[in-house]
Amino acid sequence: MIRLAYIDPYAVPDTRVASLQILQNVDAFARHDMQVFLVTPTSHTSAESLLGRSVSKGVIFSPLDDPRGKWYFPFNTQKIFFLRAFRWLKHNPVDVIYTRNLKTARFFLSKNLGIPVIFESHEIFAQSFKESHDLSHVKNQRKYEALLKNERFVYQNSAAIVVLTSFLEEDIRRNYNVSTPCIISPDGVDSLAVDAVPTPATSPSPSPCSIFYLGSLHPWKGIPTAISAMRHVTGATLTIAGGNEEQIATLSTLALQEGVADKIHFLGYVNPLNRFQEISRHDICILPLTKTSIASRYTSPLKLFEYMAMGKTIVISDLPSIREVVDESSVFFAESENSDVLGRVLQHVVDNRDDTKKRADTALLLSKNFTWDHRAQQISRTVHHLLLKN
Template identity: 20%
Template sequence: MRIAYLHSGSVPSIYANGVHVMRMCDAFADAGHHIELYAVPGAARTDDLHVYYGTRNRFPVHAVPLLTASTFGPLLRAQRVRRRIRRGPMPDILYGRDPYALLAAAGAAPVVYETHLLWPDRAVRGVERLLFRHRALTRVVFVTQALAEDYLAHFPQLRARTDVELVTASDGADPVPPTGPVAALPGRPDALRVGYVGHLYPGRGTDIILGLAARLPDADFHLVGGTDQDRSHWQGRNSRPNVFFHGHHPPAALPPYYRAFDIVLAPYQTTVGCAGGFGDISRWVSPMKLFEYMAYGKAIIASDLPVLREVLADGVNCLLRAPADTAGWAAAIEHLGADVSARQALGDTARHQLNTRYTWRARVDRVLPDRTLAATTGQP
């Protein structure tokens, strides 16, 4: 089946939405579909987009720039995307996270809209209302059940449309081999290695990690990711010799870091910022880092937020602690640091759950059910 993936963000970029989109396109290709991505050209430097993200498949990526930052910018870009698509061959499905482009191109094929947050922008919500009324819409994919519930509360017309499927599909990760290169981390070779991978936006818990480093001087803390500006901000507030900021690395370069960590952290707070610094996504967040932690069989300590309990279970595949309880987080690290078998048990369960429930390939099957494939391809 031919799928056009319409994305309003940029690739390559340092942001998680680019990773998500490239991973999903890769999984669509793994499933045997012909996938083409339409995205904003990125500012990140790379000679090869697929090498940067570490994809297994090489699929076409069409760069359609946003020519103006005004309110009309997304509308004008959407029209350009539609024209590019109509040059053919025509897709069987329009899939994506760009409501503007999906609405503009909706006459070309059935539409699947995926959303990761309840947009605070009134203009975007207006476009979504039009999309939710369009006869081409076949399903809406929500990244968490909490987000699905909020969308139904804000857009009651979705509940009334019996011809539109509403699907909840968490983020995911690819299974990884049990062995591979391990990063040579700075610090003490015999110290417990506590890792964090992700951005350093407000609400991501960087201050909690620095507080943990002060409480646990015998452990080394490694933070991988963040913009140059955010990293400089937190480095300027750190005086601990057991904290190491590794900066942003291409997604394809992260596996050695995951393998090097003994324990990994996801200290999301009760208010969580996202790319661009706007909004609060704490109620709906589905962090890819959690699933990547699971894929590598790491012992996870995460914030006890209702949305994370859609995937995580305390004492089963992780340890959950109150977001701001630094003492509780420190005690959890000390417990896992002293009990290798407990770390192994949590990591093994997490890896098994990832491999059986949360792979990108499994997610493709969830967002494109068999009955839809049959309807769009004419197969029985």
């Protein structure tokens, strides 16, 4: 059995989206011929509180003390954690190191441990930084150049790179000129959690129709476009779940300015354990993603697969990264960042509920191909191949 160390400098389990993804990944890895050591800072959250069940027996939590945030350690550096993880590896032999954290990959690759390192990439950090920062400032230029240097080193020296989309692989190869083996493996859905939810209500609900968004409220998620789109929608309300108080306050102000405050309800934080029950309560689910590189080329939206697995009608931005997974047979597309078009599409869906069920049913069937277990099988084959070569 392969012994895999999944190392991350943030606590797992945790309510952070990345931490939840990691937890679901290692849970699935352990069901596919791997013993997984989850090496992270000590967590104060249980897996049961997030998944509704215990993780697979093959997952071994290996928490390391992390001084960050404590009164006697006023620094936010991750170096202490890396050194402790390095010491842990000296006493716990493993066959492969797996991480999605760039600094973690950079640190362990620089140590020449003789252990293959697999890096899971969710974006090109330098590109995302460039899109969101003014590079005319010297400080930002230095950070950008450091990201370029670190990403090049990691992509060149990893044993393999796991990417979410073919576009991410394409950009990695073009920007960094690397020949490192890549495996394209989209995110997935927790099929065990879905199976534990009562049969989703796919039949039309009484008026008004309920439109739903669940996720973070980061700018690239496109929530302002969805709020503006509600100017063109009658007979429906929009519920937005997620975000912090400051983000919700800003979006609430926008709703007032657009004259749609009476159509929009902010649900706030939803415990991951309850996300499928919450999805099941609504009729139409949306993902109004923007045209940023992370959304248009790199994202593999967890919520898309969760909406699909719950048999929901989905309206989503028409972007290359999304069309790599779904088409018009399973979702309704709307032009990204165009509130008028999104509003018209939403109104069409609201007015034609019988027609929309066909696409929802197709999406439900398609979701069987996008589970954490399916992903674990893919990556497990790559790991076995790497170890046989070595």
